[in-house]
Amino acid sequence: MSILGRMLFLLCLFLFATMSIVGGFAYFNYRENCRIGELGVQRAALGVAEYAQMFLHTAENSVRQLARAPEIVKAVGSLPPDMGKGARLIGGGEPLSPAAAALRTLLETTLYGNPRALQVGFRDMHGGFLSSPALGVVLAANPGTRPWYAEALRAPAGTVVRTTYLSAPGNVPVFAFSQAVRKDGEPVGVVYMEVPLRAFMQSLAVLSPGTSGVIYVLDKDGVVLAAPAAHESPAQGVGGNAVPPELTDADDGSYYSSIGGVQSFWAVHTDNHGFRYIVVMDAEEMLHDSNMLLLRSCIGAGLVLLIILVAGYAIAGSAVLPLARLESAANAIADGRPDATFPDASEFSGEIRGLRNAMARMLLSQRAALSAAQRAAQQASANEHYALAALRDVSRRHGDCRNKLEALRLAAHDLSAAVENLPDAVDDEDRARRVKEALKASRWFMALAGNSCREEGSPGEPPADAGTSARE
Incomplete structure (x- = not known):
C-alpha cells in the first residue's frame, strides 16, 4: 500500500474512532x-x-x-x-x-x-x-x-x-x-x-x-x-x-x-x-440540554473532521506528493532511463530534499558509469570489428596459400613428368618439344615457388625470365 493510501486509511480510521467516541x-x-x-x-x-x-x-x-x-x-x-x-x-x-x-x-x-x-x-x-x-x-x-x-x-x-x-x-x-x-x-x-x-x-x-x-x-x-x-x-x-x-x-x-x-x-x-x-x-x-450537547458534539466532530482534512491536505502536499514525484524519478532510474527529468531541489524541503539530493547524486553516478560503459562498449565493438577484419584477412590468405600450394604441387608433378619424359625423345624435334615443355613446367614451378603466397604473377602464366633462370 502506498504512503498516500496508508495515510488515507489512518485518517479514516481516526475519523471513525473519533465519531464513534463522540456518537457513543x-x-x-x-x-x-x-x-x-x-x-x-x-x-x-x-x-x-x-x-x-x-x-x-x-x-x-x-x-x-x-x-x-x-x-x-x-x-x-x-x-x-x-x-x-x-x-x-x-x-x-x-x-x-x-x-x-x-x-x-x-x-x-x-x-x-x-x-x-x-x-x-x-x-x-x-x-x-x-x-x-x-x-x-x-x-x-x-x-x-x-x-x-x-x-x-x-x-x-x-x-x-x-x-x-x-x-x-x-x-x-x-x-x-x-x-x-x-x-x-x-x-x-x-x-x-x-x-x-x-x-x-x-x-x-x-x-x-x-x-x-x-x-x-x-x-x-x-x-x-x-x-x-x-x-x-x-x-x-x-x-x-x-x-x-x-x-x-x-x-x-x-x-x-x-x-x-x-x-x-x-x-x-x-x-x-x-x-x-x-x-x-x-x-x-x-432533552434540551442533551440535544444541545448532541449538537455541540456534532459541531465539534465536524471541526475535528475539518482540521484533520486540512492537516491531511498539508501533509499530502508537503510529504506524500513530493515522495510520489521522487518515486516516479526512481522508477525512471530503475527502468534504465537516467536521462529522465528529475524534480528540482526547490520543490522539496527538509529530509525529502536530502533524499532528493542523494537520489540525484546516485543518478549522476549512474550516468557516469553508463558513459564509461558505453565508451568501453564502443572500444570493444571497434576491437571486435578489427579482429573480425583481421580474421577474415587471415582466412583469405590461408585459402590463397592453400590454393597456391596445391598449384605448386601440380607444377612439381608436371615438371617431374616432363623431366622423366626427356630421355624418351625419338628425334631432335621431339626432344626440343619435350625440352620446351620441361622448360615451361620449370618456369611455372619457379614462378610458384618464388612468389610463394605473394600476389605476384599468375599461376597459369610463368614470368618472362623463367626460362633464363631455368637454364642457369
Whole structure:
C-alpha cells in the first residue's frame, strides 16, 4: 500500500474512532437523559396525585367528621322534606326544629371551615333534606336520586365516596364527597360535600410541570376532571377537553412516545379510588440540554473532521506528493532511463530534499558509469570489428596459400613428368618439344615457388625470365 493510501486509511480510521467516541458519548448521554426524563415525569405524576390527595383529603375528613357528629342522628326524622308539591321551597318557609337548627349550624360551620366547598348537606332515609347554603329554588330532581346519595349507600361502612356531576342548581361541575350515616349498623342518611372542579383545576395549575407540561385527571369512569383549558360545558359533561386515547388506554408507568405529533414524556398514576393522574411533558424541553450537547458534539466532530482534512491536505502536499514525484524519478532510474527529468531541489524541503539530493547524486553516478560503459562498449565493438577484419584477412590468405600450394604441387608433378619424359625423345624435334615443355613446367614451378603466397604473377602464366633462370 502506498504512503498516500496508508495515510488515507489512518485518517479514516481516526475519523471513525473519533465519531464513534463522540456518537457513543452523545448516545449514552441522550439515553441517560431519556431515563431521567421518564423518571422525572413519573415523579411528577406521583406528585400531582399526592397534591390532589392533600386537596381532596380535607373535604373527605370534613365529611367523615360530619358523619360522626351526634347532631346528624338527632336530626333524622325532623328535617324538612326534600321535595314539596307545587312550589314548595327547600329549607325555607316553615321554622326548623331544634335538632334541624342544630344540624344547620353544624353544616354552616363545616362549610365555613372549607372555603373551597360549594355546598354541604344531609338527606335522611325518610326524605328529609337540609343543606348549607339553603337552596332557595325548587330542586330539579329528588336528592335521593343524585349520584352522591346512591353511591354512598352502596359503599361499605365508613367509606367516603367520590363522584362527579353537574351540581343543582347552577349546573357547575363538582366533586361530591359523601358517606352513609349509620346507627346500629343500619343507614339513616347520607352527608355530602360538593367542591367545584374549577377550584381543583386552579390548584393544579400551580403544579404545571415545566413550561409545556400539562396535567389530566380522570375519575374511575373516565370522566375528565381536569385538563388543559378545560371547558365546563353541560353539553360535554364535566371537563370538556378530550384526552388522547393513548393516555387513557395506557397502564400506570412512564412512557416516551409521540402525543399529538409531539414527542413527549408522560406518566400515568391511578390512586386507590380509581382516579387517574396523567402528566405530559414536552420531550424537547426536557432533552434540551442533551440535544444541545448532541449538537455541540456534532459541531465539534465536524471541526475535528475539518482540521484533520486540512492537516491531511498539508501533509499530502508537503510529504506524500513530493515522495510520489521522487518515486516516479526512481522508477525512471530503475527502468534504465537516467536521462529522465528529475524534480528540482526547490520543490522539496527538509529530509525529502536530502533524499532528493542523494537520489540525484546516485543518478549522476549512474550516468557516469553508463558513459564509461558505453565508451568501453564502443572500444570493444571497434576491437571486435578489427579482429573480425583481421580474421577474415587471415582466412583469405590461408585459402590463397592453400590454393597456391596445391598449384605448386601440380607444377612439381608436371615438371617431374616432363623431366622423366626427356630421355624418351625419338628425334631432335621431339626432344626440343619435350625440352620446351620441361622448360615451361620449370618456369611455372619457379614462378610458384618464388612468389610463394605473394600476389605476384599468375599461376597459369610463368614470368618472362623463367626460362633464363631455368637454364642457369
